[in-house]
Structure formats: C-alpha cells, structure tokens
Amino acid sequence: MKLLYPFARRFIAGPDLKTALPAICRIQESGYFSSIDILGESVATRPQAESAKSEYLKLFESLDSINHSFDFSIKLSQLGLGIDREFCTENLRQLARAMGNHTIRLDMEGSAHTQNTLEICGETHKTYPHIGQAIQAYLFRSENDVRHCIDNKISIRLCKGAYKEPADVALQSMDKIRENFFKLSCQLLKEGYQPAIATHDENLLGKLLDFIGQERIKPESFYFEMLYGVRRDLQKILKDKGYRVRIYIPYGKAWLPYTLRRLVEKKENLLFVITHLFRETFGLRKLH
Numbered sequence: 001m002k003l004l005y006p007f008a009r010r011f012i013a014g015p016d017l018k019t020a021l022p023a024i025c026r027i028q029e030s031g032y033f034s035s036i037d038i039l040g041e042s043v044a045t046r047p048q049a050e051s052a053k054s055e056y057l058k059l060f061e062s063l064d065s066i067n068h069s070f071d072f073s074i075k076l077s078q079l080g081l082g083i084d085r086e087f088c089t090e091n092l093r094q095l096a097r098a099m100g101n102h103t104i105r106l107d108m109e110g111s112a113h114t115q116n117t118l119e120i121c122g123e124t125h126k127t128y129p130h131i132g133q134a135i136q137a138y139l140f141r142s143e144n145d146v147r148h149c150i151d152n153k154i155s156i157r158l159c160k161g162a163y164k165e166p167a168d169v170a171l172q173s174m175d176k177i178r179e180n181f182f183k184l185s186c187q188l189l190k191e192g193y194q195p196a197i198a199t200h201d202e203n204l205l206g207k208l209l210d211f212i213g214q215e216r217i218k219p220e221s222f223y224f225e226m227l228y229g230v231r232r233d234l235q236k237i238l239k240d241k242g243y244r245v246r247i248y249i250p251y252g253k254a255w256l257p258y259t260l261r262r263l264v265e266k267k268e269n270l271l272f273v274i275t276h277l278f279r280e281t282f283g284l285r286k287l288h
C-alpha cells in the first residue's frame with residue numbers, strides 16, 4: 001500500500017502534525033478557514049481510541065499558541081464507537097471540554113453508525129454547543145436529520161456521502177443525490193445555524209450561488225467547505241467573491257481508508273495511480 005502514498009500526499013497535509021502544520025498555517029494565512037482532521041477510524045481497541053483522543057488533545061495544545069480560529073473534524077469510530085458507545089461519548093466529552101471555543105464537527109461514517117452518531121451529537125451538544133455534525137445528502141433519512149439539527153441549533157456540514165450504501169437506505173443515482181443536496185442546502189442556507197455546504201460540484205455551486213443571490217443570504221451566515229487538495233481553483237474563486245471557504249485538512253498516519261475514498265470518487269484518480277505504478281515498474285526495469 002506504500003505505493004499509494006504519492007497519491008495520498010495530494011489529499012493529506014502530512015503524516016504527522018509537524019509536517020502538516022506549515023500547510024495548515026499557509027491555508028489560514030491565505031484567508032481560508034480550516035477544519036483539521038486527524039486521520040483514523042474504526043479502531044478495534046480502547047488503547048487505540050485513547051491514543052486518538054490524546055492526539056487531538058496534543059493538537060489543541062499546539063494550536064493554542066497560534067492566533068487563528070480552527071475547527072476540528074472527528075470520526076466517532078476513531079473514539080471507540082464500535083467498542084462501547086458510553087466510552088466513545090466520554091472520550092468526545094473530554095475533547096469538548098479541552099477545545100474551548102473551537103468547533104468539533106462529527107464526520108458522518110457508514111450508515112451502521114448514523115443513528116448512534118446523531119444521538120451522541122444531540123446529547124453532547126446540550127452541554128457543548130460547539131459540537132456540530134456532518135449530514136449526507138444521499139441518505140433517505142437526512143431530511144428529518146437536517147430538520148432535527150436546525151431545530152436544535154446544531155451546525156451542519158452537508159456533503160453528498162462517500163460510502164457505498166444499499167438502496168434501502170440511500171439514493172443511488174447521482175442526479176437524485178444532487179437534487180436532494182440542493183434542496184437540503186437551500187433549507188440550511190435559509191434556516192440553518194452556520195451551515196457548511198461541502199461540495200466541489202460546479203453545477204451545484206452555480207445553482208446555489210443563484211439561490212444565495214435571489215434570497216439575499218448573507219455570506220457571513222454560512223461556509224462553503226472543500227477538501228484539502230481538491231479544486232483549489234474553486235476554493236479561490238469563492239473566497240475572492242467574498243464567501244467564507246473552509247478547508248477540511250486531514251493529516252496523520254492512518255491515511256489509507258481516506259485515500260481510498262478519494263481514489264474511487266474520480267476516474268482520473270485511478271488513472272493517476274495506474275500511471276504511477278507503471279512508471280515505478282518501468283523505472284525499476286531501467287535500473288536493472
């Protein structure tokens with residue numbers, strides 16, 4: 001899997017905080033907002049979950065000395081959701097206590113975790129209002145979940161959804177997912193609490209900009225959010241138009257699952273990897 005690392009490098013800020021920090025600072029200094037994610041998910045043991053929590057605590061401390069506002073993203077399966085729900089919730093509470101005024105947004109994982117993730121978000125948000133939630137537009141249930149979050153002033157990041165889900169829980173056609181994304185985005189832009197519209201889909205963004213103009217939605221009432229290393233051109237265009245653009249910046253050693261999700265999202269990515277593998281093989285042959 002080491003062969004995939006050159007591809008992964010495009011999507012992650014580094015394998016550890018020391019290498020990631022310059023990229024994080026560069027992004028902030030260029031006028032973007034950021035949401036930092038320490039890679040990792042589906043841990044199998046309590047020590048692994050504790051260690052993920054410690055990494056986040058170290059990260060909060062390191063960033064404390066930097067005069068910027070940061071958001072954090074985290075997966076509950078990284079904090080032990082698959083081991084014991086109460087243990088995971090307690091880990092999240094400890095992070096929430098340590099993070100002060102920074103926001104922690106819970107990534108949304110595969111549908112086996114959706115209900116638990118939303119319930120834990122709801123429970124902890126009552127004491128720690130800076131906890132927010134990602135919602136996937138491809139899930140049938142998301143319309144109700146968006147309503148619930150709006151009613152409870154939980155800040156949402158809306159994305160399409162990156163996991164392979166069965167037809168009884170999720171829309172399967174990209175057109176239908178886009179349609180639902182647009183509908184939920186409009187609702188969030190009008191009624192949501194500091195929502196983030198997380199997509200690089202130019203057509204959708206164009207339609208949403210029209211909606212924002214028509215409805216006179218204030219730029220300071222929401223964010224656009226995009227992934228580190230993806231469509232930097234669009235990130236800049238939106239920022240230059242005066243919108244707040246947040247960059248989701250992952251770093252860390254556990255880069256493989258994240259990278260595989262990025263790999264399958266775009267045909268050209270597979271081509272990049274295959275070309276790279278050919279080059280490596282060809283290069284090695286030349287040395288012999």
Ligand SMILES: Cc1cc2nc3c(=O)[nH]c(=O)nc-3n(C[C@H](O)[C@H](O)[C@H](O)COP(=O)(O)OP(=O)(O)OC[C@H]3O[C@@H](n4cnc5c(N)ncnc54)[C@H](O)[C@@H]3O)c2cc1C
Pocket residue numbers: 106107108109134136157159160161162163198199200201202225226227230231247248261262263265266269
């Ligand atoms: C900030 C952010 C947070 C996210 N959080 C979650 C989450 O918590 N849970 C979850 O399930 N999913 C999450 N996702 C992933 C999301 O669900 C989609 O899988 C992903 O964003 C691709 O969808 P898209 O809307 O960008 O549109 P697409 O139609 O897939 O892409 C539009 C264009 O963006 C570019 N692009 C998109 N993806 C890539 C890529 N991998 N490599 C190169 N170019 C690409 C291409 O130019 C493509 O034509 C998140 C996405 C973003 C932007």
